[in-house]
Amino acid sequence: MLSVASGSSRGQFFHADDVGPNAMTTDSCKQPRLSPRDRIVEAARELFRRHGIRGIGVDAIADAASSNKMTLYRHFNSKDELIVECLQRAGMEMDGFWRALEDAHPGDGLAQLRAWVRLIAEHLGDDDCHCEMMSAAVQLTDEDHPGRSVIRKFKDAQRDRVVEVCRKAGVANAELLCDTLLLLIEGARVAQQSSGVQGPSVRFAEIADAAILSLSGSDAVPR
Amino acid sequence: MLSVASGSSRGQFFHADDVGPNAMTTDSCKQPRLSPRDRIVEAARELFRRHGIRGIGVDAIADAASSNKMTLYRHFNSKDELIVECLQRAGMEMDGFWRALEDAHPGDGLAQLRAWVRLIAEHLGDDDCHCEMMSAAVQLTDEDHPGRSVIRKFKDAQRDRVVEVCRKAGVANAELLCDTLLLLIEGARVAQQSSGVQGPSVRFAEIADAAILSLSGSDAVPR
DNA sequence: CGAAAATGTTACTGGTCGGTAACATCTGCG
DNA sequence: CGCAGATGTTACCGACCAGTAACATTTTCG
Numbered sequence: 001m002l003s004v005a006s007g008s009s010r011g012q013f014f015h016a017d018d019v020g021p022n023a024m025t026t027d028s029c030k031q032p033r034l035s036p037r038d039r040i041v042e043a044a045r046e047l048f049r050r051h052g053i054r055g056i057g058v059d060a061i062a063d064a065a066s067s068n069k070m071t072l073y074r075h076f077n078s079k080d081e082l083i084v085e086c087l088q089r090a091g092m093e094m095d096g097f098w099r100a101l102e103d104a105h106p107g108d109g110l111a112q113l114r115a116w117v118r119l120i121a122e123h124l125g126d127d128d129c130h131c132e133m134m135s136a137a138v139q140l141t142d143e144d145h146p147g148r149s150v151i152r153k154f155k156d157a158q159r160d161r162v163v164e165v166c167r168k169a170g171v172a173n174a175e176l177l178c179d180t181l182l183l184l185i186e187g188a189r190v191a192q193q194s195s196g197v198q199g200p201s202v203r204f205a206e207i208a209d210a211a212i213l214s215l216s217g218s219d220a221v222p223r
Numbered sequence: 224m225l226s227v228a229s230g231s232s233r234g235q236f237f238h239a240d241d242v243g244p245n246a247m248t249t250d251s252c253k254q255p256r257l258s259p260r261d262r263i264v265e266a267a268r269e270l271f272r273r274h275g276i277r278g279i280g281v282d283a284i285a286d287a288a289s290s291n292k293m294t295l296y297r298h299f300n301s302k303d304e305l306i307v308e309c310l311q312r313a314g315m316e317m318d319g320f321w322r323a324l325e326d327a328h329p330g331d332g333l334a335q336l337r338a339w340v341r342l343i344a345e346h347l348g349d350d351d352c353h354c355e356m357m358s359a360a361v362q363l364t365d366e367d368h369p370g371r372s373v374i375r376k377f378k379d380a381q382r383d384r385v386v387e388v389c390r391k392a393g394v395a396n397a398e399l400l401c402d403t404l405l406l407l408i409e410g411a412r413v414a415q416q417s418s419g420v421q422g423p424s425v426r427f428a429e430i431a432d433a434a435i436l437s438l439s440g441s442d443a444v445p446r
Numbered sequence: 447c448g449a450a451a452a453t454g455t456t457a458c459t460g461g462t463c464g465g466t467a468a469c470a471t472c473t474g475c476g
Numbered sequence: 477c478g479c480a481g482a483t484g485t486t487a488c489c490g491a492c493c494a495g496t497a498a499c500a501t502t503t504t505c506g
Binding site for chain 1: 273274275277278311356357358360361362364365369375379382398399400401402403405406407408409410412413414415417418419422423424425426427429430437
């Protein structure tokens with residue numbers, strides 16, 4: 001079933017590694033409360049999604065994390081550093097997503113691609129579907145913002161990974177299929193922002209599947 | 224040659240209609256200076272592109288327009304109204320763009336589609352290439368912002384228009400080709416924001432042309 | 447327990463931003 | 477010319493925001 005995105009209130013999941021000295025306040029039967037640092041980061045991601053990076057203040061973030069501004073600034077020297085951490089964490093979640101995809105269809109690149117498309121298509125309807133990297137790239141207009149290099153590195157790595165999956169799927173022109181799918185995915189997500197769920201993104205799955213079918217050169221019928 | 228985008232400093236062009244009472248201060252041989260209102264709107268569009276809608280203030284806009292904040296607020300009751308005007312003007316420019324496309328290839332829908340793709344691909348390298356509608360849609364996180372309805376209407380009209388062109392091009396599944404191209408275009412533009420000019424958008428023209436070829440049914444590439 | 451570290455609370459600074467008021471200047475036109 | 481409307485100038489307001497200081501409280505762990 002490949003349920004990789006689950007656990008939190010908004011369809012995101014957390015990594016247990018790299019959480020600092022005190023990950024949880026207690027190991028009793030109560031709900032595992034995250035450390036203030038993690039609460040701040042996750043609250044920031046949520047509020048950045050909802051109101052935009054420039055549309056939310058550090059006070060509101062600290063408040064939503066049930067923490068305070070001082071603790072926030074003890075962990076992050078600036079709001080920009082917090083933004084960077086949010087982006088890095090989003091990238092790590094995507095890494096886990098791809099690992100789960102590989103586990104679900106070991107060695108079968110074509111199945112991984114199809115599952116990837118299908119999951120994105122299913123996730124398109126959610127109101128928090130849009131890629132944090134993409135939104136940040138549009139909102140961080142300053143070319144020198146430290147978050148931009150995080151976005152850039154993630155996007156480059158993602159492209160390399162998808163190309164590799166296309167190659168393992170036996171696609172002749174792996175780069176072409178990779179970029180086709182990447183453009184369609186980014187387009188579907190951003191089109192949904194401007195045209196809504198009934199816009200061009202409604203046909204994303206159909207279009208992406210056709211691209212895989214056409215460029216993979218396989219005769220197999222999807223699904 | 225279809226040179227529809229030319230005349231201003233940043234590859235945009237203005238419409239002479241609907242400019243208000245005093246369009247130009249003088250009709251002498253000097254450069255035709257726009258009215259303060261138009262200067263403000265065009266300065267706002269430029270600065271919104273460069274720094275984001277939330278990243279620039281009304282003072283800076285008025286200053287860049289060689290005007291002042293009071294004149295700005297005499298023409299627009301709020302910054303949001305100015306944003307709406309900017310979006311409407313961007314939409315009008317796109318209307319003119321499509322009229323020029325129809326004039327350049329009268330009746331030939333296929334040629335119009337191909338010219339559209341080619342122009343967008345050529346324009347991709349420019350630093351001001353990204354669609355104002357798309358950027359605004361990402362930045363105006365408030366669902367009730369008046370600019371969102373402008374974006375929505377424009378996108379709907381654009382989709383209808385492209386579908387119509389696809390029909391005139393004799394495409395069997397006009398909606399499918401339309402949405403494919405729209406997703407690819409939006410994806411190419413937003414991918415450039417996050418992945419740079421050497422990202423997946425470098426293959427946009429190739430991919431879009433292949434989509435037109437494949438779905439127009441002019442040559443055989445059955446699915 | 448008891449100390450050290452982490453976290454919470456309050457208040458503050460300096461700056462920016464959207465928006466307004468009062469007044470001065472310029473421009474076009476009868 | 478002379479008036480009216482449009483435009484420019486300066487100053488100001490209240491709200492918000494990023495970031496800091498000083499101090500109180502809680503949690504962690506030897």
